Amino acid sequence: MNVDWLSRLPGPLRATLYFGLQQGIGSKIFSKWKKLQAWQRFSVAELDQAIEQSLSHLLIAATSQSAYYRQLGLTRKPGESAQQFLKQFPILTREQIRTHFGDLVIDPLRREITSPESVAKNRYDWLVVKTGGTTGVPTTVVHDAEFRDWGRATRLLSQKLCGFPLGVRYFRLWGSEQDLLQQTEKLDRRVLKNLLGEVSMNSFRAKATELTHHLETIQNHRDIQHMMAYVDASVSLATFIEDRRLPKPKLKTIMACAGTVTQEWREILQRTFQAEVFDKYGSRECADIACECSSHTGLHVYSPNVFVEVVDEAGQPCPPGQMGRLLITLLNNVTFPMIRYHIGDMGIWAEPAACPCQLPFPKLQSLQGRADDMLTTEDGTLLSSVFIRHFVGVSLNRQLISEWQFEQTGHNIFVFRYIPLKKDGLESNLGQLQSSFQTALGKSATIQMQQVAEIPPSPTGKSRWILNRWNK
Numbered sequence: 001m002n003v004d005w006l007s008r009l010p011g012p013l014r015a016t017l018y019f020g021l022q023q024g025i026g027s028k029i030f031s032k033w034k035k036l037q038a039w040q041r042f043s044v045a046e047l048d049q050a051i052e053q054s055l056s057h058l059l060i061a062a063t064s065q066s067a068y069y070r071q072l073g074l075t076r077k078p079g080e081s082a083q084q085f086l087k088q089f090p091i092l093t094r095e096q097i098r099t100h101f102g103d104l105v106i107d108p109l110r111r112e113i114t115s116p117e118s119v120a121k122n123r124y125d126w127l128v129v130k131t132g133g134t135t136g137v138p139t140t141v142v143h144d145a146e147f148r149d150w151g152r153a154t155r156l157l158s159q160k161l162c163g164f165p166l167g168v169r170y171f172r173l174w175g176s177e178q179d180l181l182q183q184t185e186k187l188d189r190r191v192l193k194n195l196l197g198e199v200s201m202n203s204f205r206a207k208a209t210e211l212t213h214h215l216e217t218i219q220n221h222r223d224i225q226h227m228m229a230y231v232d233a234s235v236s237l238a239t240f241i242e243d244r245r246l247p248k249p250k251l252k253t254i255m256a257c258a259g260t261v262t263q264e265w266r267e268i269l270q271r272t273f274q275a276e277v278f279d280k281y282g283s284r285e286c287a288d289i290a291c292e293c294s295s296h297t298g299l300h301v302y303s304p305n306v307f308v309e310v311v312d313e314a315g316q317p318c319p320p321g322q323m324g325r326l327l328i329t330l331l332n333n334v335t336f337p338m339i340r341y342h343i344g345d346m347g348i349w350a351e352p353a354a355c356p357c358q359l360p361f362p363k364l365q366s367l368q369g370r371a372d373d374m375l376t377t378e379d380g381t382l383l384s385s386v387f388i389r390h391f392v393g394v395s396l397n398r399q400l401i402s403e404w405q406f407e408q409t410g411h412n413i414f415v416f417r418y419i420p421l422k423k424d425g426l427e428s429n430l431g432q433l434q435s436s437f438q439t440a441l442g443k444s445a446t447i448q449m450q451q452v453a454e455i456p457p458s459p460t461g462k463s464r465w466i467l468n469r470w471n472k
């Protein structure tokens with residue numbers, strides 16, 4: 001059934017239908033969206049109080065209902081605020097999530113969510129989420145319906161901050177596995193996409209043919225002036241347009257996602273698309289965490305949904321201006337408490353000050369996250385590394401492989417290095433990974449699967465998971 005006509009309905013009508021359909025599938029995103037509006041109007045004191053309440057609720061639930069937290073025997077001292085109590089909690093690493101997956105789940109759902117393979121009975125309920133992770137160690141977590149709704153609501157806020165609130169149409173340069181595997185998207189997903197006014201472009205393939213096609217798509221939709229994109233995929237497209245001296249399409253704004261927005265990348269995007277660039281920070285396991293506003297002086301943390309800490313090596317809080325490790329607490333994911341989760345990225349707090357955009361949420365001055373190399377395709381264009389992370393996140397069996405690295409070593413030659421944990425089933429898992437990579441990189445690509453005892457550091461000495469030694 002063709003549902004493309006929905007995208008041509010007026011924006012406000014599409015917005016109403018979007019919330020209606022979400023409700024139809026069991027999502028309560030509309031009420032979260034309303035709450036999110038209220039939070040945006042809070043004073044600093046009101047915000048602090050609201051955070052205190054959410055955090056308190058989460059910490060009580062975790063210490064009383066999650067076996068993992070219960071056995072830690074943490075108790076809140078009289079008069080201690082939730083934010084002080086939080087400091088008693090240990091940092092939650094990927095390793096701990098992997099080891100204690102079942103114990104993290106709260107008591108009422110422990111029989112239902114027993115392993116990363118568990119599936120909910122209801123259509124819209126908790127969901128097991130697999131991610132490649134920012135540190136090369138794949139992670140599996142659970143999001144409950146409440147958190148999923150908050151995640152969707154914060155995505156709408158990101159769009160609003162980036163100049164295209166719900167109802168305004170946009171391009172989405174993203175990795176679509178369905179497209180790659182030539183599967184048809186489900187009807188409800190297609191309807192939602194059209195109601196959002198989204199025009200998708202697949203970034204999992206980035207050869208000249210595809211990039212030309214993306215450019216044509218942009219040129220054929222002159223009415224659309226915004227783009228949501230994997231930052232490196234949008235840079236790949238911009239580089240292609242510049243290198244081949246193709247006509248530069250004009251956009252108003254770009255939401256740059258899933259990677260560190262370097263000054264160099266920001267400039268090439270501004271130059272090619274003449275667009276205002278917004279850095280958006282998030283991850284699959286934590287949803288949207290923070291986003292730049294129009295004052296471009298940092299990224300506002302989404303306080304209604306996440307509590308962010310910046311700590312030094314000793315675990316002590318970093319003052320504004322000092323770079324430290326980010327710890328993320330998901331405030332609305334009670335079913336599977338993720339408290340002080342070590343996401344693997346670094347950040348710096350901005351000095352607290354009122355922002356011209358009037359959002360009360362605190363700001364991260366800058367972030368240092370994933371810094372993968374882009375890969376070079378057979379015909380010389382650049383390919384986002386996100387799809388490698390995606391396929392590793394979805395296909396890699398964490399019981400069998402502990403760490404990995406993907407490197408381009410020559411023209412159309414790639415090496416997947418891995419540290420095995422077990423032998424049983426390893427071969428079939430490697431086969432699955434290899435065929436995913438082959439689908440994305442093309443049948444002519446040579447992909448070597450190489451077992452190693454240790455992952456070699458990159459030439460710069462920094463640990464990196466996706467490298468392009470050939471194009472350096």
Ligand SMILES: [Zn+2]
Pocket residue numbers: 293294295300355356357358359
């Ligand atoms: Zn602001």
